[in-house]
Amino acid sequence: MKRLTWGFTVLVALAALVWAGAPAVSQPKVVKIGDLGSKVGVFEGYGKYQTWGVQMAVEELNAKGGVLGHKIEVVSEDDETKPAPAVRKAEKLILQDDVKLLVGAVSSGATLAVMDVTKKHKTIHWNSVSCAEFMRTTKFHKYYFSNQPDSRMQANGLAKYIVDKMGKKVYIFYTDYAMGQSDGRQFKTALEKLGGEVVGVAGAPLDTKDFSPWFGAINQSNPDVLFVAFAGTDSLRLMTQLHSFGMTKKYKMAGIDCFLLQQDLASIAEPMEGFVQLNHFSPYNPDANMQAYNARFKKKFGTDANIAAGSYDAVLFWAAAVEKAKSFDPDKVAEAHEGMCVDNTHIGRQCIRKEDHQVVMDMHLYQVKGGKNLPIARIAGSDSIGEAMVGKDPVEGFTWEIKKK
């Protein structure tokens, strides 16, 4: 019996390995790029639009002959919004599919984990959605680039408007993982620097279903402004529940750029009325570049674009860098990226800062009116980007302690 058991074991193992190892048939003159993002779960919406942005850029580039005479192919993978699957899929994209560019991931926790993979395997890595502050500081590596305004950029741009126009007493409520913690920390730092007062802070776990246990503390601290750092379906639930408790009318509301996608706003227009956020894109911004991009996007996908449009630009930047380097070699392409400017991004001309590979983005403050994100002020990229802090701890000396005034 043992002989049969082991014989069978070997048979199954070999069959499985042959199945897993079946080599993909590669096409000549094709270069692959990887799209890694959430396809299901809390951040599904961002992952979907990231993929569409990549697809649109690839289609436009291929129509012009591709890059370095190679047709571009996209390989999309789901990171399940968790570090472990994200790492596994990043390894698959790089080591098996041989992608020359990896765009992703969506969740900051997953992106931070993927950065170790792209560093180890020397792969150009663009982040267009995640915003934790460690990516262009302590975790930075030469193959990593970002056109997502990170927490520090958002806080720098938003805090001044809040202190000047909305109120000085702010309660910070954040989703308790990399992105929310980062947003909360940077916003608290920026606000206190500008003379604002943080009257309370609280973090709720990712994918929280019932936020009401935190509402008592918010009401007790009696803020002028409630700053919320959530995203995806968490934001939808939070706003619905805040509204049912009458808190969206009681407090002025502000939040991070990825709080809700434009597509979600129509269905939650009333709770979101008056909500202020800093963003690099809105289909309701009259800017000619945004309108042109949105028209093309809408024609192709039948819906408005949103902040995941950064993934479109990421592919354009990479393709331009490859053409400049005349090579797919990651070291040469990484060097070609540094300081590079591209004119035809979704918001027009943008440039990559050499020191920390962050795209300097002009952004707008938006306010939700009738379910639409309408621009109310423009923030120059140079005013929000802050100093380059590669290798430095961006949260050194930070404390969540509430300083009573």
Add this chain to the structure above:
Amino acid sequence: MNRVLSWRAVVVGLLVALLPALPFMSKFYLLLAFDALLFGAIAMSLDLLIGYTGLVSFGHAAFFGLGAYSTAILLERGVLSLWACLVAAVLVVGLYALVVSYFATARRGIYFALLTLIFAEVVYTFFRYTQTFGGSDGIQGVPAPRLMPAFAIDTPLRNYYVVLAYLALAYLVCRVLVASHFGKVLVAIRENEDRARFLGYNVQRYKMAVCLISALLTGIGGALYPGRSAFATPDLMLWTVSGEFIIMVMIGGLGTLAGPVIGGAFFVLLQEKVSSYVDWYFMVIGLVLIVIVLFMPRGLLGIRAMLGFKQWRATA
């Protein structure tokens, strides 16, 4: 060779050791093979509990995660010796397993399963909210451990052989155990716990011992994980991971040791392949599990019997 280790097992081990020589075994497939062997070994460890003792643990992810955190914490702090990481994992997981097994084995059936689940959730929550250990992001970007001061386990090939050695060791321990008198008592407990008690066996002590052994083997597996992935996150301890371990055992075949190794490897490969084509890949895995439970209650190893080979019987 003997009743514990047959020459066929040695041949299979050698064949698996030669796998990296196959032409299609790229770095990616070596990493995939690492996962397949690692989770296969963990499923085998769990089989000691489920298949041999009749105890369904819903908390094995905590043992795995604690092992992973033990290594990640040491590596992050510059302690790069793999041996130090393994010792730390054994101590941490052992201590935790002692507490869990003491309370959980005092209860039977669903209560045992629930207690293991609850303990695991406590550990998950602790790491999820403790910023010292990175909170929800865990510990990331840890360096590769070293087998010797000048020998880092920093390539997929080296990781593969480390996990293969671990699987061989775990298999040997499990084989010795199930072939011993101790193993026979475990089966007796599974078949009729009251009768085993009436025969004079201290049932709880046996259950605690097998829990501890299973937990330690799982914890050692966990300790190897950060060397391959460079991180340890609370997600590794989530109850869904415990559920995956149970699925691996069921897919392979309960009470067979070799079956869960196949089940673990099959699960990893299925997950890898299907998730590249289907977003909701767990539906496919769920369907596979339903088919196996309904039509192949003896798991993948049971296919042999279905094909007309000699009747297979789990756990003598």
